Amino acid sequence: MQALMRSLTLMATISSLAGYEGTLSVRQHPGEVTSTVGRTVMVACGAHYDGQTPDQVDIYWYKGEPSPQNALANLRESGSPLGGRLYLHGGHSKHYRILVISNLTLTDAGVYTCEVSVPLPPPLVSQHGSGTRLHVEESTSCLALKTPTVTKQVIIIPALSIYSTVLTIVVIVLAVLLRFHMKSKGTLITKEISRGPEEPQTNTCRGHTSSLAGDRSRETHPQEYEDMTVFRTMNQR
Known part of the structure; x- marks a missing residue:
């Protein structure tokens, strides 16, 4: 009995030293996305295991080339009370994680790459996604x-x-x-x-009228005028 237990323990130790024997592949979706300032985008990272599912899986995110200085650290989980515009969705699933970027700004533009790491069983196995290029444009409201x-x-x-x-x-x-x-x-x-003031012509016209009237009366009754003249002369004698 003791010999059997020792055999099982030895087999488990050898198996753990052998590491993860399956094939790990990582996919990102979408490969490229364009959004506007103030919107929210999501980038999915999925792991596929050709064989048994590993005991432990860690998924990391980078902005730019996958390196320690470009790692997105302290990403909160969905529903966490911690603040921040970048957070993760999908819980601790061994098959996928979703990076959510809310309230986009122009500085969020860039290439985001995920990394799936399998630390157990050892040795460590990791694989990077193909990357997702994010384009951020000014919103129509700003324009x-x-x-x-x-x-x-x-x-x-x-x-x-x-x-x-x-x-x-x-x-x-x-x-x-x-x-x-x-x-x-x-x-x-x-x-x-x-030009000066005009002189009234009333009297002149009247005098002229009287004169004309006299002349006309003389012309009209010449014989009568002559008879009266003779009559006056006779009386004076």
Whole structure:
């Protein structure tokens, strides 16, 4: 019995020293993604084991080339009270982990690569994903806020220039018309002063009328006038 136990322990030790005998492959999805500022993106990292599932699996994330200085450390789990825009989703699954980047900024753009590591059973086996390239663009709301400012500058400045030009032309036209009006009025006053007041012709017309009436009466009754003249001369004798 004791010999059997020793045999089983020895076999287990040899098996543990042999390490993970399966084949490990890692896949990332998507290979490239484009989003806008303020949005949220997710990058999945899946592990495939050709053989038995290992006892322990660790998944790490890097921004840029997989190296210690580029490692995304202290990533919180989904639902964790810890703050941060980057967190992991998928629990401690041995088959996949999802990196979530929320409230995107322009500085989040880059290549994100995951690494699946199998420490047990030893020796250590690890494999990297193909990487996911993230493009971050300015959101349409930011562009909408910038567009009216540019439009106002493009429209208001020429409008003010046109308005000032039209106003200047109107002022010049009014000044010319006013000057012409004043000049015309001064000419009329000068003419009235130089002509002087007109003399009344009433009496002259009346005298002339009387004279004409006398002459006409003489012309009308010449014989009667002569008879009266003779009659007066006879009476004086």
